[in-house]
Structure formats: C-alpha cells, structure tokens
Amino acid sequence: MRVNLTINGQPRGDEIEPRLLLVHYLREVAGLTGTHVGCETTLCGACTVLLDGKAVKSCTVLAAQADGASVTTVEGLAKDGKFHPIQEGFWEEHGLQCGYCTPGMMMAAVDLLNRTTNPGEDEIRHALEGNLCRCTGYQHIIKAVQYAAEKMRATAGR
Amino acid sequence: MFPSQFEYHRAASIKDALDLLKQFGDDAKLLSGGHSLIPMMKLRLAQPAHLIDVTKIAELRAISESHGKIVIGAAATHDTVANSDLVRAKLGLLAEAAAAIGDVQVRNRGTIGGSLTHADPAADYPATALALEAEIKLDRDGGSRAVKAADFFLDLMTTAIQPGELLTQVAFAPIPSGTGYAYLKYPHPASGFAIVGVAAIAALDRSGKFANLRVGVTGLGPKAFRATAVEAALAGKAADAATIAAAASKTADGVDALGDIHASSEYRSELARVYARRAIQAAVARAKA
Numbered sequence: 001m002r003v004n005l006t007i008n009g010q011p012r013g014d015e016i017e018p019r020l021l022l023v024h025y026l027r028e029v030a031g032l033t034g035t036h037v038g039c040e041t042t043l044c045g046a047c048t049v050l051l052d053g054k055a056v057k058s059c060t061v062l063a064a065q066a067d068g069a070s071v072t073t074v075e076g077l078a079k080d081g082k083f084h085p086i087q088e089g090f091w092e093e094h095g096l097q098c099g100y101c102t103p104g105m106m107m108a109a110v111d112l113l114n115r116t117t118n119p120g121e122d123e124i125r126h127a128l129e130g131n132l133c134r135c136t137g138y139q140h141i142i143k144a145v146q147y148a149a150e151k152m153r154a155t156a157g158r
Numbered sequence: 159m160f161p162s163q164f165e166y167h168r169a170a171s172i173k174d175a176l177d178l179l180k181q182f183g184d185d186a187k188l189l190s191g192g193h194s195l196i197p198m199m200k201l202r203l204a205q206p207a208h209l210i211d212v213t214k215i216a217e218l219r220a221i222s223e224s225h226g227k228i229v230i231g232a233a234a235t236h237d238t239v240a241n242s243d244l245v246r247a248k249l250g251l252l253a254e255a256a257a258a259i260g261d262v263q264v265r266n267r268g269t270i271g272g273s274l275t276h277a278d279p280a281a282d283y284p285a286t287a288l289a290l291e292a293e294i295k296l297d298r299d300g301g302s303r304a305v306k307a308a309d310f311f312l313d314l315m316t317t318a319i320q321p322g323e324l325l326t327q328v329a330f331a332p333i334p335s336g337t338g339y340a341y342l343k344y345p346h347p348a349s350g351f352a353i354v355g356v357a358a359i360a361a362l363d364r365s366g367k368f369a370n371l372r373v374g375v376t377g378l379g380p381k382a383f384r385a386t387a388v389e390a391a392l393a394g395k396a397a398d399a400a401t402i403a404a405a406a407s408k409t410a411d412g413v414d415a416l417g418d419i420h421a422s423s424e425y426r427s428e429l430a431r432v433y434a435r436r437a438i439q440a441a442v443a444r445a446k447a
Contacts, residue, residue: 001166017163018163018164018165018166018209019160019161019162019163019164019199020160021160021196024160040159040200041159041197041200042193042197042263042264043348043349045261045263048263051266054237054266055262055263055266056263056266056267057263057264057267060192060193060196060197060267061192061196061267062166062189062192062196064166064211065189065192065211065213067168108262108263111262111266112262126262127262129261129262129350130260130261130262130263130264130350131261
C-alpha cells in the first residue's frame with residue numbers, strides 16, 4: 001500500500017507493507033535513525049515522535065496510520081543549524097548519560113512545551129511518565145525541561 | 159516484534175466500516191488508536207487478516223451535547239476527552255479518569271471506544287462508565303441499539319458487542335452541580351494500568367446523608383463492576399468516615415479477585431477496600447450538602 005506523509009517538513013510517499021510499524025518506517029525507509037527502538041511494548045518511550053503535533057510511541061502506530069499526517073522526529077527539532085531549546089536544555093543541564101532515551105524524552109517534552117511553557121515540576125514529571133531513563137535518575141532531565149521552558153518564555157516575551 | 163500480515167482498509171464513514179465488517183466477518187478487526195490491538199498483534203495473540211481503520215471517520219471523533227446528554231464519539235482520544243471544556247465542565251469524573259490513563263503518548267492515541275470494547279480488567283474507563291451509568295451505542299447494518307454500561311461488560315475482555323456491530327458513541331448524563339466525584343487508582347508503576355481503581359459519585363441531602371452514591375471498581379475482578387453492596391450499605395446513611403469505612407469493607411465481597419505477579423488476590427482485595435473508602439470520602443468532600 002502507499003503512504004504519503006510529511007516528515008520534518010519534507011513531504012514523501014512510499015510503498016509499504018501494511019504491517020510496517022511507524023518506527024521501522026522512520027528508521028529503515030526514511031533513514032532517520034534518531035528515533036530509537038527500545039522496549040517495543042509501548043512502555044519505554046524511546047520511540048516517541050510527534051504525530052500531528054502530539055507525542056506518540058511510534059512502535060505502536062502503523063506507518064499506514066500516519067498517512068496524510070505530519071511527523072516530527074528528533075532530527076526535525078533543530079532549525080537553521082540552531083538547537084531547539086529542549087536540545088539546548090539537555091546539553092546545558094546534563095540531561096543524558098548514555099543517550100538512548102534522549103530523543104524520545106525530548107519529543108515527549110516538546111509535546112508538554114507545546115501545551116504550556118510554564119510547567120511546574122509535577123507537570124513535567126507527569127508529562128514524562130511514559131519515558132524511562134536508566135541513567136540519570138531523572139533530576140537532570142527535569143532541569144533540562146525547565147531550562148527549555150524558561151528559554152521559550154524569554155524568547156516569546158522578547 | 160511486528161504483526162503478521164494483514165490487509166489494511168480505511169473506512170470513510172460508519173456505513174463504510176459496517177459494510178467492511180459484514181464483508182470480512184470474523185477475519186476483520188476494527189482499528190482506532192490501536193493501543194490495545196497493535197500490542198496484541200505484535201505478540202501474535204491477535205492475527206486478523208483484515209484491519210478496518212475507523213480513525214478518519216469525523217463523526218466518531220466528535221464530542222457534543224445533545225438532548226441533555228454529553229455524547230462522546232468512540233474514536234475520541236483520552237487526551238481529547240481529558241482536555242475537552244465540555245467534558246471538564248459537565249463530566250469532571252470522566253475527564254479526571256481520562257487524564258489518569260497510561261501516559262501522555264498513550265492518551266494521544268488510545269480511544270474511549272477502543273478501551274471499552276477491549277474491556278481490559280485493569281482499564282480505567284470501565285469503572286467510570288459504570289459509575290456514570292453510561293449508555294453505549296452499537297451500530298450495525300440496518301440499525302443500532304443502546305446498551306447500558308451495567309449490561310455491557312460480561313467477563314474478562316468480553317462485552318455485549320455482537321459480530322457485525324460497531325461501537326459508535328458513548329452517552330453520559332451530565333453530573334449535577336453539587337454532586338461530588340473522584341476516581342482514584344493504585345497504578346502499576348510501569349504501565350499505569352490500574353491494579354485497582356475506584357470511581358465514586360456522591361450526592362448528599364441537606365442533613366449530610368447520602369442521597370445518591372454510585373461506585374465503579376476496576377482491576378479487582380475479571381470485569382469492572384458496580385460495588386452494589388457498598389452502595390446499599392450507605393444508602394440514606396450519614397457520610398461520616400466511620401460509616402464509609404465500614405461500608406467500603408464490603409467492596410471485595412463475593413468478587414473472584416484476580417491475582418498475578420503484581421498483586422495477589424488478597425492484596426488486590428485489600429487495595430479495593432482502601433481505594434473504595436478513599437474514593438467515596440473524596441467524592442463526599444467535593445459534594446455540597
């Protein structure tokens with residue numbers, strides 16, 4: 001079957017098997033390996049991407065279901081060679097160690113920051129409940145999101 | 159992990175979906191958010207030859223108010239329900255339960271119709287649908303019928319839906335102002351599923367006694383159920399802590415409690431008693447005498 005969608009602003013279309021999962025489509029067909037395969041059971045969040053602006057676990061979405069949609073992966077965060085505030089936050093606040101969960105963690109954080117640029121710590125923790133990290137103990141990830149939120153507020157207020 | 163092969167069909171309308179269901183019969187499964195079905199297909203627990211995707215049917219996604227009822231389309235996501243101004247204003251219990259489902263990624267995909275149809279014994283919506291006395295609309299070729307939530311859940315992952323039927327909408331009476339409600343659950347730390355969850359709706363009379371109480375319980379038994387023994391024990395009684403605690407101790411009576419590696423049946427039963435007490439107390443605290 002054919003799917004037509006937009007990935008990181010670029011339209012594309014491909015012939016696919018109906019059973020192809022979105023995460024495998026992104027990695028193996030579109031060649032965007034920034035989205036990671038983790039648990040494959042909708043628990044760990046490593047495969048999180050934005051589907052029409054909302055965070056989803058792409059291991060539990062068929063590529064067929066993304067037909068006509070706009071997908072944003074971690075590769076689509078930086079603009080004009082400049083980091084997205086969430087990427088800057090993870091860099092500045094040491095929000096990662098091994099980095100495996102990081103793309104999914106950032107995409108889930110972007111869903112939150114699209115809803116509010118003034119989240120409390122509880123809101124950040126609630127928004128990241130679907131993403132597991134085995135390295136950091138989460139503290140630096142929370143700080144990274146707070147950094148991004150502050151940066152986005154400052155930019156918006158300018 | 160990937161599913162076995164199937165043919166994918168995108169339904170453009172309810173009629174289209176029903177026609178496809180009729181054509182493929184038992185070989186077909188309906189797909190919406192896919193957050194119960196796709197995991198089952200990846201484990202090959204389900205291997206349908208045909209998937210009928212109903213997600214793009216606009217009328218299945220709508221939330222509206224009609225004839226004094228709040229009507230929620232089967233394909234409305236948990237996130238849509240949790241953030242709907244109409245649902246938050248008139249069905250606060252449902253909005254709170256929707257916000258407590260899984261995690262944000264799951265809420266962005268999972269749907270109310272899918273959750274009710276799947277009838278997972280640990281799902282959050284069934285307890286809420288029972289406490290709110292939801293009416294579930296099932297369409298079939300040439301007609302439709304409404305099933306009360308109390309008659310909908312039959313057993314473990316088994317509902318009153320018949321072959322050829324499509325769950326199209328769920329209707330709720332608005333919660334009257336002054337009525338208190340709460341949904342409390344003990345979530346599984348990884349999945350967010352309810353090990354036990356209790357939805358309570360309480361209305362008090364002028365003297366502070368129960369005028370109305372409905373309690374839905376999920377997670378404890380093979381299907382969600384109304385804790386009628388608890389409701390009966392509190393009918394017309396004072397809404398004080400000791401009376402509520404005594405009544406809540408009946409929550410697990412006569413229930414064939416589930417036990418697994420996460421919680422033994424004894425522990426689940428105790429959790430149900432504790433969460434019923436807390437949910438009823440929380441509902442009472444929000445109710446106006």
